[in-house]
Amino acid sequence: MRLSIAYNLLQILFVLAFAPLYAGVLSRMKEIVQSKRGPSIFQPYRDLWKLFHKDEVVSSEATWIFRVTPYLVFVTPLFVTTLIPVLTNYPLAFAFMGDMLAGGFFLGLGGFFAALAAVDTGNPYGPMGASRTRMVGFLAEPVFMIVFFTVSFVAQSTIPYIVQQKWVENPASFFSPDHVLLLVAFLMLILAEGGKIPVDNPTGHFELAMIDESKGLEFSGRGAALMKWGGQMKFLVLACIFLNVLLAPWGLAHGREIGAVLTAVPWILLKILLFAIVLVVIETSLSKLRLFRISEFLGAAFIVSVSAMIVSIFVGR
Amino acid sequence: MHAIPMSIAVPLNTLSAGLILICAFAMVGTRQVRGVVRFYVVQSLLLAASSFVLASAEHSIDLWALGAIAVGAKALANPWVLRKMLSRDLYARREIVQVINVPASLLVALLLAIAAELLIGPLAKASGDPVIAVNLPIGLACVLIGAYSLASRREAIPQLVGILAMENGAFFAGIGIAPDLPIIAELAIAIDVVLIVLIVGLLTRDIKRRMGITAAGTLRELKEEPLSWR
Numbered sequence: 424m425r426l427s428i429a430y431n432l433l434q435i436l437f438v439l440a441f442a443p444l445y446a447g448v449l450s451r452m453k454e455i456v457q458s459k460r461g462p463s464i465f466q467p468y469r470d471l472w473k474l475f476h477k478d479e480v481v482s483s484e485a486t487w488i489f490r491v492t493p494y495l496v497f498v499t500p501l502f503v504t505t506l507i508p509v510l511t512n513y514p515l516a517f518a519f520m521g522d523m524l525a526g527g528f529f530l531g532l533g534g535f536f537a538a539l540a541a542v543d544t545g546n547p548y549g550p551m552g553a554s555r556t557r558m559v560g561f562l563a564e565p566v567f568m569i570v571f572f573t574v575s576f577v578a579q580s581t582i583p584y585i586v587q588q589k590w591v592e593n594p595a596s597f598f599s600p601d602h603v604l605l606l607v608a609f610l611m612l613i614l615a616e617g618g619k620i621p622v623d624n625p626t627g628h629f630e631l632a633m634i635d636e637s638k639g640l641e642f643s644g645r646g647a648a649l650m651k652w653g654g655q656m657k658f659l660v661l662a663c664i665f666l667n668v669l670l671a672p673w674g675l676a677h678g679r680e681i682g683a684v685l686t687a688v689p690w691i692l693l694k695i696l697l698f699a700i701v702l703v704v705i706e707t708s709l710s711k712l713r714l715f716r717i718s719e720f721l722g723a724a725f726i727v728s729v730s731a732m733i734v735s736i737f738v739g740r
Numbered sequence: 741m742h743a744i745p746m747s748i749a750v751p752l753n754t755l756s757a758g759l760i761l762i763c764a765f766a767m768v769g770t771r772q773v774r775g776v777v778r779f780y781v782v783q784s785l786l787l788a789a790s791s792f793v794l795a796s797a798e799h800s801i802d803l804w805a806l807g808a809i810a811v812g813a814k815a816l817a818n819p820w821v822l823r824k825m826l827s828r829d830l831y832a833r834r835e836i837v838q839v840i841n842v843p844a845s846l847l848v849a850l851l852l853a854i855a856a857e858l859l860i861g862p863l864a865k866a867s868g869d870p871v872i873a874v875n876l877p878i879g880l881a882c883v884l885i886g887a888y889s890l891a892s893r894r895e896a897i898p899q900l901v902g903i904l905a906m907e908n909g910a911f912f913a914g915i916g917i918a919p920d921l922p923i924i925a926e927l928a929i930a931i932d933v934v935l936i937v938l939i940v941g942l943l944t945r946d947i948k949r950r951m952g953i954t955a956a957g958t959l960r961e962l963k964e965e966p967l968s969w970r
Binding site for chain 2: 594597598599600601602603604607718719722723726727729730733734736
């Protein structure tokens with residue numbers, strides 16, 4: 424039990440430590456594809472360091488919501504980390520506290536407070552971005568729900584560890600059309616939730632076109648650092664769910680000794696690197712959609728997820 | 741050459757079935773003529789892959805030939821003919837006018853897929869063959885979705901691709917239920933498909949030359965003109 428809790432903490436440390444690196448690698452690769460050199464892959468760490476040492480400025484109009492939000496945005500991905508398999512193949516101490524839906528609601532809580540805080544200060548750009556994020560959010564919600572309903576049809580459970588076991592034990596169902604459709608729908612969901620290119624441009628600095636970025640405009644100093652770090656961790660956690668539970672449930676630690684868990688780290692990093700390459704290809708080969716086309720993009724994701732569900736009911740086992 | 745065991749062939753076939761269904765949805769969801777044709781080519785290649793895999797597993801020469809026909813006629817000949825005849829129209833980055841907008845169309849396509857599963861799923865399952873259980877419902881879904889895009893689009897080329905998508909769906913169901921259909925029948929169908937493309941393409945070119953548009957939905961009146969336009 425004590426070991427199990429220790430590994431849970433190790434998973435949290437993994438997410439804390441590698442989330443900025445992932446963001447750095449992603450942006451560096453994108454620059455290289457566009458034949459530029461780009462900043463070092465460690466730049467996000469330096470940014471965080473710099474922001475933590477700056478003074479914080481808070482609007483006199485702001486309420487407690489504005490002050491609490493950075494901490495919530497920072498902490499919620501860490502809660503989700505305790506529920507999902509990041510490094511180990513077997514359930515850890517807190518695995519049965521909540522299922523995938525709980526994880527989704529945790530992330531949703533962070534997003535909800537971020538939107539509230541954007542409205543809180545009275546900056547005109549904040550509410551605009553917040554309302555756009557909500558639009559993307561409520562279009563993404565049904566996809567999220569249907570994906571997890573389908574998963575629970577297939578695996579008879581929504582606990583991530585059990586779902587992952589299902590695909591490890593039964594490689595035949597790995598190739599079934601419902602699984603493929605599920606993966607496509609979840610990938611589209613990650614692109615929308617992570618503010619990636621067909622939905623939102625993460626590197627854009629033009630306030631009128633921003634979706635995800637504009638919520639953090641008002642934060643400075645420690646608040647900005649926590650918001651940034653939290654966003655990076657949220658994306659890493661989503662990638663971990665996608666890779667370790669749905670797409671490639673291999674390379675996780677089987678043994679209970681510390682060595683096995685630590686040797687899983689490079690494998691997971693390798694998987695995430697490969698996923699980052701796919702993301703870079705998607706981001707550089709597509710262009711950002713107009714705002715009202717986003718509903719089509721997420722509508723398509725919804726269609727794919729529902730057809731995954733019907734296929735799993737009718738064609739399935 | 742080693743045959744692929746059935747235990748691997750069946751999952752590979754179901755995998756391509758899933759991707760074929762995605763392609764059918766994508767053809768409904770795409771706005772550009774070129775994108776629609778591109779997804780059609782991808783779907784045809786997946787079809788060929790699926791029939792090659794089943795051919796190897798079932799030692800069926802007919803299915804090898806069928807896959808070759810799919811690659812030759814659908815993935816290569818059809819787009820080539822289209823491009824030769826209609827290069828401007830095909831490669832103009834024009835958005836297709838639809839009677840029903842894209843999200844609603846996608847929902848209709850989804851309902852059609854559900855209907856296909858409901859109609860034929862139990863029958864296909866009762867056959868006990870894992871290939872039939874996958875190919876028949878997904879093939880029927882592709883046929884229905886193709887018919888829908890044929891009905892809802894107002895441009896000649898996407899309508900044509902709708903016909904071709906219906907044929908793809910029938911083909912996919914066919915390799916599941918009748919893997920040893922006489923080769924001559926398949927060959928005839930394949931040639932028919934290319935001929936359809938040729939004829940519709942020629943007609944479209946003529947319409948384009950006379951009217952300046954290929955939007956079939958706006959052509960409502962019959963015009964009687966002396967044949968002096970040549």
